[in-house]
Amino acid sequence: MFVRGLKRKCFDGEEDIEGTLAGIKAIPSYNLQRQSLLDMSLVKLQLCHMLVEPNLCRSVLIANTVRQIQEEMTQDGTWQMINTQSTGQASLDRLVSTDILCRSSRDQAEGKHVPAYGTFNKDFESDQAHDSSETMSTASSVQAPRNLQSNVWEMENPQENKGNFQKSLDQIFETLENKSSNSVEDLFSEVDNSYYDLDTMLTGMMSNTKVGHCDSLETFSSPTNTASNSNCKSDLNDLDHIVEILVES
């Protein structure tokens, strides 16, 4: 788990960020915040420490959060708007929104009128017009998880990080430019399901924990609990693991 104390007062290069900020007039909208949250959540789900078994509780909570956002976005119809006008502008906006999410407390302390990011009130809908340009498919954003993660979490060298962040975002936008879909299904159809399909992702993680012999060992005297949950996928994953180990040795 990557823990970062919020005590860090200066995000180095604060001046640079503020310079960029000066050019952005719009307060990140609710949709943008929500999008950032969605991306952050997906990154978190992807980046479990694969050396040790991932924390199931944390994964389930994050997955539920993603589902909530998905549901809301589907109701809003926001999924359908993926027109990305200017990648540069959009990526900067996204950088800003993430920074502001991190710095909301500071801004508040300094008296800036910045909304509380902890509570996404549905009433807070400003600048809907901006949303269409800024909303983008989150599917591909997951394809560059490492860059995204390392640069969102580690603010030690934000100047350099900002550059990388932008680069990875550009990659994302490149792949998106030609995509335009009108429905959620189309959106997902071109995506590698194993990355984005939440359910598969969850199953993928869970299948790591499903082992045939463990299931049988753990419930000796409980006939009511003999439902065998193994499915092909888990068996295949186990097989993969075994083959991996054999091959590596």
Add this chain to the structure above:
Amino acid sequence: FSGAGGGNDIQWCFSQVKGAVDDDVAEADIISTVEFNHSGELLATGDKGGRVVIFQQEQENKTQSHSRGEYNVYSTFQSHEPEFDYLKSLEIEEKINKIRWLPQKNAAQFLLSTNDKTIKLWKISERDKRPEGYNLKEEDGRYRDPTTVTTLRVPVFRPMDLMVEASPRRIFANAHTYHINSISINSDYETYLSADDLRINLWHLEITDRSFNIVDIKPANMEELTEVITAAEFHPNSCSTFVYSSSKGTIRLCDMRASALCDRHSKLFEEPEDPSNRSFFSEIISSISDVKFSHSGRYMMTRDYLSVKIWDLNMENRPVETYQVHEYLRSKLCSLYENDCIFDKFECCWNGSDRQVEFLSLCTSDLSNIVMTGSYNNFFRMFDRNTKRDITLEASRENNKPRTVLKPRKVCASGKRKKDEISVDSLDFNKKILHTAWHPKENIIAVATTNNLYIFQDKMN
């Protein structure tokens, strides 16, 4: 608490601190659990490196009547080792998740310690004499030449330096697919439960090759998983009753007499959500990280991310009391989500039961009247249910003069910061107090920071 004096307010003073001084924390030294034994004489800690350290309270010094005995290291042993699950290509952490003491039955002490997968019963015994005067062996163990033996003698026990030995008496393994988060010893002192994310198992302390599965919330299709078990505990008096909490903020009370598999709860405790506070983080912060019965068993306490709630077992639809631990974090939830702090699992504990008070307040008030829980910046909080007063204290080496009353701390949520207040932005979220324990009989508390153990006691006159 330590305000206007008088009354029953406890005045907490620093007593001791254990652990390394330097700021550079070795990962293995991170304290992961703290527990007093039933008499309070022993205090056990478990750490991320799989070690258990037990402290023993010195006998009270008659000349120093103004302070209770100090806690000194009694025994240290490696409880769990790191393991590697070759089938899944995953490490099994040796971190000790929980320690629970058994009540003392003979000269030895017994405790259960668990990591993610395996529970162990440890016997801690003292040896302060050894036999000397063997006929066939020299004192150093070498065998004597039999021809030199001309007389026979009976070996006698002679005193020796105290040696404390820890030996594993039972190993309860291979019963949990998921990570064990709780163990709880039944009031029959013969059985105990262990809970992981999806299942709860019942064990007999003497039997290691079998356990009964009593709760299973694993869905047939793992894709449908939306809720996990976060904590479980047996009722202190009723040996067939236990509760378990979930990541959705619910507590289920189950009766093992109802059926072999307690998937259907007897009671479901859940507070309806406050619509004005609804956000994307509502579910995460409602996830219960700890549940503890009161001494009488009439109440139970739950800890979620921002609050402590007291429930009356007779009322399922809402808690009878709610205490805000650090409400000022509500507006920072997004940042706390980003840095994963929102997933921190804080524990909570009740005060010990004071025997004098016990006699006097037989029917009137519950003995469990103070709750304690940790927060960030090495702060910890206490709430008095009777007076409705609360206090914030800090575990820090800076204020470590014995018998000096700890100064209450205050966090300034917004607006002008008064002198001595700390603003929310200055809080150090790396310094978190997750584990605290209260001596079962006296006003002595153990508070674990990341790698240090602080002991505070009330100011005796």
